[in-house]
Amino acid sequence: MSDHGFAKGEAMKQVTLTIDGRQVEAPTTATVLQAAKSAGIYIPALCHDERIKPFGACRVCMVEVTKGKRTRLVASCCYPVEEGIVVKTDTEKVKKIRKLVAELLWPAALPLALELGVTSSRFSAPRGECSLCGLCVRYCDEVKKQNAVYFEGRGIDRELAFVPGVKVDCRACRECFDLCTGGWIMNEASKAFE
Ligand code: SF4
Ligand code: FES
Incomplete structure (x- = not known):
């Protein structure tokens, strides 16, 4: 590229x-x-x-x-x-929708939210540390060919999880850690692979 x-x-x-x-x-x-x-x-x-x-x-x-x-x-x-x-x-429409997205993702992707001028969320069930951006899932699949992480559940119950019994140790690889927009992967990897 x-x-x-x-x-x-x-x-x-x-x-x-x-x-x-x-x-x-x-x-x-x-x-x-x-x-x-x-x-x-x-x-x-x-x-x-x-x-x-x-x-x-x-x-x-x-x-x-x-x-x-x-x-x-x-x-x-x-x-x-x-x-x-x-x-x-x-445009105003574009700015509005980006801010809405940042609120829905809150507090995951905090740097982006702040960049967009969003400092809190109106929504009652703010997200945790995972923005569901899927960068780790796709990187692990397409680049590393390891498939160590996946999305579990659907709709509002959708969340990220490590594939049970996966051979690769994410703490040793770490390549997706810098991609992670919410911070979930590094925190959870340290627990999952203890
Ligand atoms: S763990 Fe990080 S990289 Fe993976 S989907 Fe969640 S926010 Fe994105
Ligand atoms: S939908 Fe385009 S960057 Fe996420």
Whole structure:
């Protein structure tokens, strides 16, 4: 991957889109998040890492995309660039939804919440230390091929867990610890592998 996340050696075909009033060129294989990054336009992103496939879990990277007469909110980490689309990364709607997400995740992903100006949550059942970003699960699966962690349960009961009897010792690997947006994995690994 290059610095801006475009895969090297992929089709050289380019599209031109508008992001925050600027004309940006990007390969047809790029996402809106990658195109913005290549142009130095910052979009906050929580569950995204260039080494692993986009997941679209957190919705922090939402932007407004206008295509023809239709405008909608999309997750920029999963949304492919297209010729002529108009992207706005910082509208009132976008800011509102990002703040709502930060409140729903509270207090996991605290640095991001503070960056977005969120210092508390209106919701009565704030989350623990795991934001359910899935970075550890996907990194362990796609990069390490170990599958030491997984999501257990569904809906509001969904939580992260270590795969029972897993051979790898996460304390020795630690590679996903720096990715963890909530802080759960390092704390729980020290208990799970005692
Ligand atoms: S443990 Fe950390 S990396 Fe894994 S899903 Fe939770 S917040 Fe994300
Ligand atoms: S960074 Fe795009 S949905 Fe999480």
